[in-house]
Amino acid sequence: MIEESKMKFSKRTLIGIALLIIALLSIFVVSKVVTAPDFNEATVNSLDDKKVTVMKLAATAAASSTALSLIPGDVATPIANQIAELTSYFIVILGAILLEKILIAVVGYLTFGFIIPMACLFGIVYLYVKNDILRNLAIKLAIFGIVIFMTIPVSIKTSDLIYESYQSSVEQTIEVANQNKEEIDAKKKDFAEEDKNWMDKVGDYISNVTSKIGNDISTIVKKGEDTLAAYLDAIAVLIITSCVIPIIVLIVFALIIKIMFSFDSAKVSTIFREKGK
Structure with a gap:
């Protein structure tokens, strides 16, 4: 009887020491590794590249809007x-990208600096107190920490896979916008030249000049419409990959957590109890 009691105490002590080691490693080793710049370098670089693309789109949108607003007659206003109103969408996308960059480091630190060690602590206390609440809390905290840690990288990777399929079209939007802006600027110079020399135009030539200006304005309006459509397509892609996909992944992981938290832990409890005896 005494021998059996010693064996139970020995197993419980070994499990407690193992949980303590896991907690210490999580705080002083793993938390530093997952928050190191090298560990998240690929993910951060991906977000930085997307940020640069959004900044370029915002800059070309501002330039295109300014060029169109200066067309005589306010036809393209x-x-x-x-x-110009698309700026608010670019701000939202940039905010989502910045939030993801912050969460990459913060979630890893919280998971392995606090959540996992707390789970181990509750597990150690349970070994000696035998309170089922502590056992369930330890299990759920461990599951929660691991799932939350995986959420951000998985969401960013999923977004990247989708974004890669449309990246060329987004980059093409910048090229189209710049090209259209150059053509609009060229048309504006033609308008200025026509206005400067209109006194020299007589007879049928006046009619030809008027017709030419009308055609040029129609061309500019068409270029402006094409530019706006290209921006809308690019914004749709960026919103889906930077905002919608991460939210969907977060919801999926939340459902996973809910399912895992609601499972019948009787078997796990039995195993945990037997090892602690």
Whole structure:
């Protein structure tokens, strides 16, 4: 009887020491590794590349809006205003990218610096107190920490896989916007030249100049519409990959946590109890 009691005490002590070692390693080793710049370098670089793309889109959108707003007669002003209003979407996308960069480091530190050690602590206390609440809390905290730690990298990787399929179209939007802006600027110079020399135009030539200006304005409006459509496509891709996909992944992981937290822990409890005896 005494021998059996010693064996139970020995197993419980060994499990407690193992949990303590895991907690210490989590705090002083793993938490530092997962928050190191090298560990998240690929993910951060991916977010930085997306941020640069968004900044370029915002800059070209501002330039295109300004160019269109300076067209004589305010014909292209409505399109210029719509392009200018896209700035709010770029701000939202940049905010989502910045939030993901912050969460990459913060979630890893919280998981292995606090959540996992707390789970180990509750497990150690349970070995000696035998309170089922402590056991369940330890199990659930450990599951929660691991799932949360995986959420951000998985969401970013999923977003990258989708973004890669549309990256060329987003980059093409920048090229199209710059090209359209150059053509609009060239048309504006033609307008200025026509206005400067209109006194020299007589007879049928006046009619030809008027017709040419009308055609040029129609061309500019069409270029503005094409630019606006290209921006809308690019924004749709960026919002889906930077905002929608991470939210969907977060919801999926939340459901996983809910399922795992609601499972019948009787078997796990039995195993945990037997090892602690």
